[in-house]
Amino acid sequence: MFKDDQHLTEKQKGILAAATELFAEKGYAATSTSEIAKKAGVAEGTIFRHYKSKKDLLLTIVSPTMIKVISPMVKKDINKVLDKEYDTFQDFLRAMIANRITFVKKNTSLLRIFIQELPFHEELKKQVIEQIGKDVLERLREVIRHYQGKGQIIEMHPDTIIRVAAASTLSYILAKYVVFPEADWDEEAEIERMIQILSDGIAVKNSD
Incomplete structure (x- = not known):
């Protein structure tokens, strides 16, 4: 879904794909940013360099x-x-x-x-x-x-x-x-x- 978006970096695409899968599987509230980072293969701090909060990630x-x-x-x-x-x-x-x-x-x-x-x-x-x-x-x-x-x-x-x-x-x-x-x-x-x-x-x- 995100792989063809040229406005996103590869790390952003990975974060969004991981978040989509986890939000769908576990729900927004039950998903932590550390889980998203682990699934995306990035440091948790990388998420917050691109997105202000978990809610910002959801809305993105x-x-x-x-x-x-x-x-x-x-x-x-x-x-x-x-x-x-x-x-x-x-x-x-x-x-x-x-x-x-x-x-x-x-x-x-x-x-x-x-x-x-x-x-x-x-x-x-x-x-x-x-x-x-x-x-x-x-x-x-x-x-x-x-x-x-x-x-x-x-x-x-x-x-x-x-x-x-x-x-x-x-x-x-x-x-x-x-x-x-x-x-x-x-x-x-x-x-x-x-x-x-x-x-x-x-x-x-x-x-x-």
Whole structure:
């Protein structure tokens, strides 16, 4: 991730790579700068010559990644789904969930850092909202209104439906790829159950 950045020295690249791996594996709070230095093969003092603090190191990893890599990647990947027309809301959900799972598989280490540290660092929250949240949220609202207009899902505030669907998807992804990565789950069946539960809750009921 950092090896092609010409603005970094080889030592900085090693420090950032080591910190990324350790933050993802152990969490920010449980990782010491001495561990990062040991893994990077440098003296601990070398870290502080380049970065003011461990938090500065975290933000150096996350900020450029959010701006240069994660944000465009998230938007580009999501747009692959949002730019298509699906006959049913269930088909849209199926495509969106599969899209997010593919993204997570490709970026597991970085996403672990975001998931672990986002609640505790206001700077990261602001970056997520500014770089990803606003644009994606508005497009998702349009999708919800589209299927409401087709009479497929109930008239409810789009943000509520988005939160419920996002929470279900995120909880599955966290369980499968972060908390229990070795679990032998039938992913296709799990996704279909999740779609069924979501659909049953927000689908328009036919009155007899």
